[in-house]
Amino acid sequence: MEAVSNNDPWFTINIDATGRKGLSALQKCTAALRMLAYGMTADQVDEYLRISESTARKALTHFTKGIINQFGQHYLRKPTPQDLTRLLAFSEERGFPGMIGSVDCMHWEWKNAQQHGKGSYNDLNVLYRLPLLIDLFEGRAPPVNFTVNGNQYGMAYYLTDDIYPKWATFIQSITERQTAKARLFA
Known part of the structure; x- marks a missing residue:
């Protein structure tokens, strides 16, 4: 404040x-x-x-x-290599190799985010011009190599729910949570 x-x-x-x-x-x-x-x-x-x-x-x-x-300049920028290392280690410890964040924890209104490149900003849409968020909203993520269930992946991802686009950078949670393991993951 x-x-x-x-x-x-x-x-x-x-x-x-x-x-x-x-x-x-x-x-x-x-x-x-x-x-x-x-x-x-x-x-x-x-x-x-x-x-x-x-x-x-x-x-x-x-x-x-x-x-x-x-x-x-310090907090709303693209992650540095040191930031990525820290974020990836934090996520790996919790069972999410390759994850660099959760979009749902950010509470963005996706309909407004899609306007970031159109030049019609209101005062709050200034957030969508930040380099970190432009990459996020254009489906780009840093190159990161990790393995899950024997499969190699080459790009970091953000955890989301099913309201976001089906992009490689967004991994949606399990929608039909029938088993205890699926409910825990979701």
């Missing part, structure tokens, strides 16, 4: 014409985080945080731009 709010004057507390204090940076960032984390709409956070729908939308826009500006 501090990194984002210290670099954007929109987060400062203003005094209105009646002398009342406006919303704090904590309230604005909390509204943005609740919308991102729980998929809440702007009008859902107004009762909880006493923030208007339009201010909640602005908070989300300012917050996401602030996160990208403050942390994008």
